[in-house]
Every structure is written in structure tokens, then in C-alpha cells.
Amino acid sequence: MAKTIEGLYYSESHEWVRIEGEYGYVGITDYAQQAMGNIVYVDMPEEDDEFTAGEEFGAVESVKAASDLISPVSGVVEEINNDLEDKPELINQDAYSAWIMKIRLTNPEEKDSLMDATAYAAFCEKEQ
Amino acid sequence: MENLQKTCLYDRHIAANAKMSPFGGFIMPIEYTGIINEHNAVRHAAGMFDVSHMGEIFVTGPDSEKFVNHVFTNDVSALTPGKIQYGMMLYPNGGTVDDLLVYKMNGDKWLLVVNAANIEKDYEWIKANSTGFDVSIDNDSPQWAQIALQGPEAEGIAVKTLGLDVAELSFYSFKETEWQGKYLIVSRTGYTGEDGFELYSDPETIIKMWDMLAEAGVVLCGLGCRDTLRFEVGLPLYGHELSEDISPVEGGLGMFVKTDKPEFVGKEAIIIQKTEGITKKVVGIELADKAIPRAGYDVEADGKVIGNVTTGYNSISTGKSVCMALIDKQYASIGRPVEIRIRKKTFKGTVCKKRFYDKNYKK
Structure with missing residues (x-):
């Protein structure tokens, strides 16, 4: 059973964002990592890249396939999680601590159009 | 569905x-x-x-050896009962119908083990080419x-x-x-x-x-x-390194096609490919980066697309990002630098042997 965490915001393309002040940390959900299986590579964005909500910002690759990463929020990349370069499997181990990018939010209200944990759990239920 | x-x-x-x-x-x-x-x-x-899911097609009858050699690229005349050969069935133009194992059983009986996706196609193909041969052909796969x-x-x-x-x-x-x-x-x-x-x-x-x-x-x-x-270990998968449009010679598997046999379907086309040369070939490519080349991605050189990845992974046994790709023959020499387009970027690679890890057969 895939985990969800209260307080995060979730997208239909299975990314999560944790809002901390003017920043958002973005990763992929436990449901997504379970569906993908062993993750072996993360194609990272670069610092200062600017994305709008719904835009592709990289990719996560399992052994057998690549999945695009879609930014759930708009903003400018402040930092990327360099740990994932050598240890992409951290996403399998704990999808909610293995954030991929920290983004300076340019439109914080966007979170209101994302799902909360309960709504996302129901959404995953339907996807199965 | x-x-x-x-x-x-x-x-x-x-x-x-x-x-x-x-x-x-x-x-x-x-x-x-x-x-x-x-x-x-x-x-x-x-x-x-x-x-x-693999298919089992049996060929029996007095002409069975002659017939198997007619539709199969390897030479089964040397097989004794209990022995197996790998090879292909070809279209007259040299394109591949399927790759398969042939088991020589006792008597005039042969077992052909074929790819799941091709069972019906192969069965029809084998039957269609059996005119004039005293054989019976049975698709026993479901049993x-x-x-x-x-x-x-x-x-x-x-x-x-x-x-x-x-x-x-x-x-x-x-x-x-x-x-x-x-x-x-x-x-x-x-x-x-x-x-x-x-x-x-x-x-x-x-x-x-x-x-x-x-x-x-x-x-x-x-x-x-x-x-x-x-x-x-460089083994092909039908639909990727062999197909209707990829002959065994182009797939780098010419050793399984015995052109010294009297005849088989596709022989003339293969002889032309072996003597006049081919325009495209399946090669291995090793990337310098960890980015993963996937089937279908473009391979580029000299500023143009020279082919496509057929299978690619970050190799679990070696940790390297490697692929097999069907590329223009003129670039298909070991050591030749090429590039692979992965999403928005291109990554440097080198043509290499398509065996990325050594086989470990025992007997």
C-alpha cells in the first residue's frame, strides 16, 4: 500500500511538494516509486532554471523506463538534491525525504489547485 | 484492451x-x-x-529435415537427436520472420521454439512454405x-x-x-x-x-x-535487434545463417548482403555519462541522425549506460564516436562490441 503524508500537496502526475515559507521541495510520491520499481537515474534540473506549473523539469528513470518529472508549482530552482546523483535508490527507500529540487515559489497560491493527502490517496485508488 | x-x-x-x-x-x-x-x-x-508464453511448433514426417533446413537459416543436417540449434526464419528479401531454437528429436520429428508474439505468424509462414514437402506441422503451444x-x-x-x-x-x-x-x-x-x-x-x-x-x-x-x-550478453530480441526490416546480417548474427547450404528461404538476399555489403548494422554503444539510452532514441554523428537505439539500459552488472543501436554501416566500427539524443540533450558515446558482459556457460 502506497504511503501518503499529511501536509504535502500532490499532483495528478504523482509529484509532491512540501511548502516551507517561500520555498517548495518537490519529489515523486511513494505510489510513483512503487509503480516504477528500482530507480537508477534522475535527470536533474539545474539551479536557476525557471519552471511554470505543469512544465517538465527532468526525468526519473527506473531500470526499464523513463518518466518525465512535471513541476507541480511555478518557480526558480534554488537547489537540487545532489545525493540523488550517486544514490537514486534513495527515492525507493523513502520517496518523501528524497526531494529532487527546492524551488523558490513565484505563485504560492498554486498549491490550492493540488490535492491533499486524502484526496491523493483516493486518486491513486482509482488509478489502480 | x-x-x-x-x-x-x-x-x-x-x-x-x-x-x-x-x-x-x-x-x-x-x-x-x-x-x-x-x-x-x-x-x-x-x-x-x-x-x-513461448510457442512450440512440431514438424514431423519423412521430409522433415529437408523442410526444416528450407525454412531455417542454420544447418540442421549435422544435428543428432538431443541437439539444438539457434537460428532464424527469413522472408525472401532477407528480413527476419522470427528467431528460434530447433530441437532434433528421435525419428523424423523436430521441435521449433518460437517467440510468443510470433506464434501465429510463424505457424502460418511455416505452413505456407511446406508445399511439396511430406511433413505435418502442428502448433502445440497451448498444451x-x-x-x-x-x-x-x-x-x-x-x-x-x-x-x-x-x-x-x-x-x-x-x-x-x-x-x-x-x-x-x-x-x-x-x-x-x-x-x-x-x-x-x-x-x-x-x-x-x-x-x-x-x-x-x-x-x-x-x-x-x-x-x-x-x-x-548481446542476445537479440525480436522486434528490437531483428525484425521484418532487420536481417540477421544487419543484426550482427550472420554466423547463424549458413549460406553454404543448398537452399533456404532468404538465401539469395543474404548472399547479396554478405557480398555487396549492408547499409545498416546493429552495434553496441557505451555512453560516458549515466544518462540512459532507450529504444527509439536517435543516434547522431556528423550533425545528422545515423540510426536509432534498439535496446538500452544502465547495465545492472557493470553500472555503465549502454545500448544496442541500428546505425548506418559507415559509422559501425569499434571506437567510432557518436552521440545519442536523450530528451533535450545529446550525450557522447563510443561504438563498441554488443556484448557488454561475458557469458558464463558451463558445459
Whole structure:
């Protein structure tokens, strides 16, 4: 059973964002990592890249396939999680601590159009 | 949704919580405990695959040897009963109908083991080319189930757990035997680059064997690692490195086409390819970066697209990002620098041998 965490915001393309002040940390959900299986590579964005909500910002690759990463929020990349370069499997181990990018939010209200944990759990239920 | 067939082990896969996906007209297990874990089990211990989706076509009759040699690229005239050959069936233009194993049985009887997705096509093709030959051709696929037991510990497990007398069986040989009173074919073959066996019997018997092997701790392996394993040792997958549009010569598998045979379907086209040369060829490419080249991605050189990736992975056994690709022949020399387009960027690579990991066959 895939985990969800209260307080995060979730997208239909299975990314999560944790809002901390003017920043958002973005990763992929436990449901997504379970569906993908062993993750072996993360194609990272670069610092200062600017994305709008719904835009592709990289990719996560399992052994057998690549999945695009879609930014759930708009903003400018402040930092990327360099740990994932050598240890992409951290996403399998704990999808909610293995954030991929920290983004300076340019439109914080966007979170209101994302799902909360309960709504996302129901959404995953339907996807199965 | 197409009408997917289930193998006799379907309930076992569901009970083992496998990720299931369509493959070759069947709903098949892709992975159980993770592709990396399953892959490493086969490289270093033992794993088993449900390969009941594979097709079994029997050719019998007085002209059977002559006929098999007519539709098959390798030369079966040298085979003795109990021996197996790998090769292809070709269209007259040299394109590949399928790649397959041919088992020479006692009497005028041959077993052709073909890819699941091609069973119907192959059966029709074989029948259509049998005019004038005194043979009968039977597609017995639905009656057969099959397990591939693979890995360095496969022999010990086959002997101890299943009680099979196979320690002396040599590579690409098989024996017909009985197991718990049921007819069984055991061959020392596989599609992983490791030692191992393929076990053919009726569904009920295969289910019993599966349970016994699982009980003994053999790792359940899905088609996910079957692909990563065969890829690393440079074995082709029909639809990727061989196809209607890719001949064995273009696929780098010309050694399985015996042009010194009197005749076979596709011979003239292959002779032309071997003497006049080909325009495209399947090669290996190793990337400097960890980015992963996937099937279909463009291969570029001199500022233009020179071909496409046919299969690619971050190799589990070596950690390198590597692929097989069908590219213009003029670039197909070892050491030639090329680039592969992966999403928005291109990555530097080098043409290399398409065997990325050494095979470890025993006998």
C-alpha cells in the first residue's frame, strides 16, 4: 500500500511538494516509486532554471523506463538534491525525504489547485 | 484492451504480488521483488522464469529435415537427436520472420521454439512454405508450459531439488525424460548468458515444479530482468535487434545463417548482403555519462541522425549506460564516436562490441 503524508500537496502526475515559507521541495510520491520499481537515474534540473506549473523539469528513470518529472508549482530552482546523483535508490527507500529540487515559489497560491493527502490517496485508488 | 492469454502460472504470479504487463499477447510477470534483485540472483545464484508464453511448433514426417533446413537459416543436417540449434526464419528479401531454437528429436520429428508474439505468424509462414514437402506441422503451444531455471546454481538445484539427471547434459543439448510420471523435455539453454535449463511439460507438471523450486528458495524472476540479462550478453530480441526490416546480417548474427547450404528461404538476399555489403548494422554503444539510452532514441554523428537505439539500459552488472543501436554501416566500427539524443540533450558515446558482459556457460 502506497504511503501518503499529511501536509504535502500532490499532483495528478504523482509529484509532491512540501511548502516551507517561500520555498517548495518537490519529489515523486511513494505510489510513483512503487509503480516504477528500482530507480537508477534522475535527470536533474539545474539551479536557476525557471519552471511554470505543469512544465517538465527532468526525468526519473527506473531500470526499464523513463518518466518525465512535471513541476507541480511555478518557480526558480534554488537547489537540487545532489545525493540523488550517486544514490537514486534513495527515492525507493523513502520517496518523501528524497526531494529532487527546492524551488523558490513565484505563485504560492498554486498549491490550492493540488490535492491533499486524502484526496491523493483516493486518486491513486482509482488509478489502480 | 486486447484479449490477453494467461499462462498456467498466472495465479502463482498474482499470489507472489508480481507486477503484471502485456507481452506477446499474454499477461506476464515483469517483476516480483525488483528487477535489480532478480537480475543479480540469476548472475550470482539462480532464478526462474515463467516462459510458458513461448510457442512450440512440431514438424514431423519423412521430409522433415529437408523442410526444416528450407525454412531455417542454420544447418540442421549435422544435428543428432538431443541437439539444438539457434537460428532464424527469413522472408525472401532477407528480413527476419522470427528467431528460434530447433530441437532434433528421435525419428523424423523436430521441435521449433518460437517467440510468443510470433506464434501465429510463424505457424502460418511455416505452413505456407511446406508445399511439396511430406511433413505435418502442428502448433502445440497451448498444451505446453515452460520454466527457465537460470544461473550458476541452476545445475545443483535441478539435480537436488527436482531430482533431474542433467549434470552431464551439455550446452545446447536436451533430453526427453519423465518427472513424477509425466513427460518432460529438459534442455541446457537459456536467454540470460548464464548456465541453466529450460523445462517443458504439461501445465499441471510445470505448476508442481514451480512450487517445488519456489519452496527451495529459487528467486522468482520476471520478464524485466530477462531483458536486462539477455541484453548485457548481446542476445537479440525480436522486434528490437531483428525484425521484418532487420536481417540477421544487419543484426550482427550472420554466423547463424549458413549460406553454404543448398537452399533456404532468404538465401539469395543474404548472399547479396554478405557480398555487396549492408547499409545498416546493429552495434553496441557505451555512453560516458549515466544518462540512459532507450529504444527509439536517435543516434547522431556528423550533425545528422545515423540510426536509432534498439535496446538500452544502465547495465545492472557493470553500472555503465549502454545500448544496442541500428546505425548506418559507415559509422559501425569499434571506437567510432557518436552521440545519442536523450530528451533535450545529446550525450557522447563510443561504438563498441554488443556484448557488454561475458557469458558464463558451463558445459
